Amino acid sequence: MTGETPFAKSTIREYFESIVIAVILALFIRTFVVQAFKIPTGSMENNLLIGDHLLVNKFIFGPSATGLERMLLPMATIKRGDVIVFKYPEDPERDFIKRVIGLPGDTLELRQKKIYINGTPLDEPYVHFLEPPHSGNEHEITSLDVRENYGPVTVPPDQYFAMGDNRDNSQDSRYWGFLRRDYVKGKALVIYWSFESDREDYQEETAGETLRGLGSVFAHFFTRTRWDRMLQQIR
Numbered sequence: 001m002t003g004e005t006p007f008a009k010s011t012i013r014e015y016f017e018s019i020v021i022a023v024i025l026a027l028f029i030r031t032f033v034v035q036a037f038k039i040p041t042g043s044m045e046n047n048l049l050i051g052d053h054l055l056v057n058k059f060i061f062g063p064s065a066t067g068l069e070r071m072l073l074p075m076a077t078i079k080r081g082d083v084i085v086f087k088y089p090e091d092p093e094r095d096f097i098k099r100v101i102g103l104p105g106d107t108l109e110l111r112q113k114k115i116y117i118n119g120t121p122l123d124e125p126y127v128h129f130l131e132p133p134h135s136g137n138e139h140e141i142t143s144l145d146v147r148e149n150y151g152p153v154t155v156p157p158d159q160y161f162a163m164g165d166n167r168d169n170s171q172d173s174r175y176w177g178f179l180r181r182d183y184v185k186g187k188a189l190v191i192y193w194s195f196e197s198d199r200e201d202y203q204e205e206t207a208g209e210t211l212r213g214l215g216s217v218f219a220h221f222f223t224r225t226r227w228d229r230m231l232q233q234i235r
Helices: 009-034 067-072 198-208 211-218
Strands: 033-036 053-057 081-087 091-102 109-110 113-119 149-153 161-163 184-194
Touching: 033 184, 091 113
Parallel strands: none
Antiparallel strands: 033 053, 053 184, 081 091, 081 184, 091 161, 109 113, 109 149
């Protein structure tokens, strides 16, 4: 008998290799490319709601060591207005989501709830206030409330000033300072699912993924899913 019998992989081996490759790809994507993130608080209302589930692009702000990498890979610089996920500076094990307001070198000031960048008022159509900003006649400019007045401050190199869209209910750079560049994990891209959970259910769910929280999702999946927010791009 001439020639060699072609090497045939067993079905089990093919399945095993396919599973291993799938797991490796999933881990790679999860670690370096995309991360799922769930909105736990109202600090970004009304743009991002409690119960919104997001996909975060972790690759777009990744470090690039050489000019060739920057040319070939689709990486971008952090811009004013980007909604980003980052390590909370006071507890890096936790992830926060805010909007970039101040860039390195900017002089930023908050006057009666209005942001000024290098002396120019910033147009912010995304901002939500629990109470409307006061006029100069109704409110003392010397207020020490950082929700009303802050700065001026200059953003250091390789750092950012981040704020929540819900300005009266956001723990942001006004309270914990500037955000280091290496703490930024990625840019929020899209809402892939949104579930209108009761706040007490959601708090219990995030505290321990309890049966009550999961049961609420299963029982009310169709009635509480915010279908109009599905695949909504984050701006």
